[in-house]
Amino acid sequence: MSVSRAIVLLSGGLDSATTLAIARSEGFVCRTLAVRYGQRHFAELEAARRVSRSLGAFEHRQMTVELAGIGGSALTDRNLAVPDSPTTGVPAAGIPITYVPARNTMLLSLALGWAEVARATDIFVGVNAIDYSGYPDCRPEFIAAFQSMAALATRAGVEGAPVRIRAPLQQMTKAQIIQTGVMLGVDYASTVSCYQATADGKACGRCDSCRLRKEGFAAAGVPDPTRYV
């Protein structure tokens, strides 16, 4: 029987942990990849390592990208503040200041390089276009376009077996994601979602990401294990 190999992008947050659990439940041997690109929420990288181990990934690697100070996002530029989320259920219109320019393109391209070397057939990414912050590179049409590009970019594509980009959370609500993860044994206490988590992983409870997560646990009827400051 042949083994199916996957690369799973892991941020340390709730969505990517659930994505790893889904990939494992489909029988994939998973290599997990966390990328340090200057984000404020550094505690996520430790969380990624814990999540990888606890969900039985084959291997975890952390890559580092030094963006030479191009900034442009509240997540990487300390001169820009992470805004509080509006207390209503409706996110602010447009693309928020926490958007990191071309982040998912960069993360997926690193995963693509590793997929080629490890001969992985699938790359899993936890993007979601329902309960999300409105980033352009979380939309289904972006994922599809990246897959088409990857087929032309790589040895695997030339040889007729292009990598698949899998986004299993794409059409799920935050509550559905949490329910799926609980069913698959994800321990959400070890995940960190906050855009400005403290060094020991405590969440602010006020940013977009915290709000979406908090509302998700409430809607799912699952106790929220998040440690807030």
Add this chain to the structure above:
Amino acid sequence: MSVSRAIVLLSGGLDSATTLAIARSEGFVCRTLAVRYGQRHFAELEAARRVSRSLGAFEHRQMTVELAGIGGSALTDRNLAVPDSPTTGVPAAGIPITYVPARNTMLLSLALGWAEVARATDIFVGVNAIDYSGYPDCRPEFIAAFQSMAALATRAGVEGAPVRIRAPLQQMTKAQIIQTGVMLGVDYASTVSCYQATADGKACGRCDSCRLRKEGFAAAGVPDPTRYV
């Protein structure tokens, strides 16, 4: 009059130097980007800095990507040797061992991030599909697919002004590239193309890249300024 801004990927080699000269000749204010990703030919990074300055770029930045040892290429993995080029004019069939998995996808994604922040309308890359080493991510169809993906990935794309990916050397022979560069004032003595250049930028004269460069100068009728070991 509005200013046109471009990001130009600069490796320090002959092709990307010519590409910068072309972008400058079209009137672009150019920000140049060199990426250190563990390549052997480290002297190229110094060359990139020199080339940027001598061709009047507005700003040069160097980003670093630590690929966490995924290897898979003779250019980044010291356990793999850079092969001598066949002495005939025909490159070896297939994708060579010097291919770096998903390299151009990664380089372009970093350029894309900077383009968003700097509000650049064009990204220039010196890929070429005539006198080249046979890498899949140098082909016109790859460049077109990256541009389509980028339009969906970015704020600029959402706002109706997607970035253009420009590959002006795409259909030129190495001789044509050199003739164009000479016309535009490129000093090829300061460029480094060799896959295994010495620390002070001397070329091996035997790898694919050296062979293509050497034959290019001969065909262009231009004296070869390369310093060989």
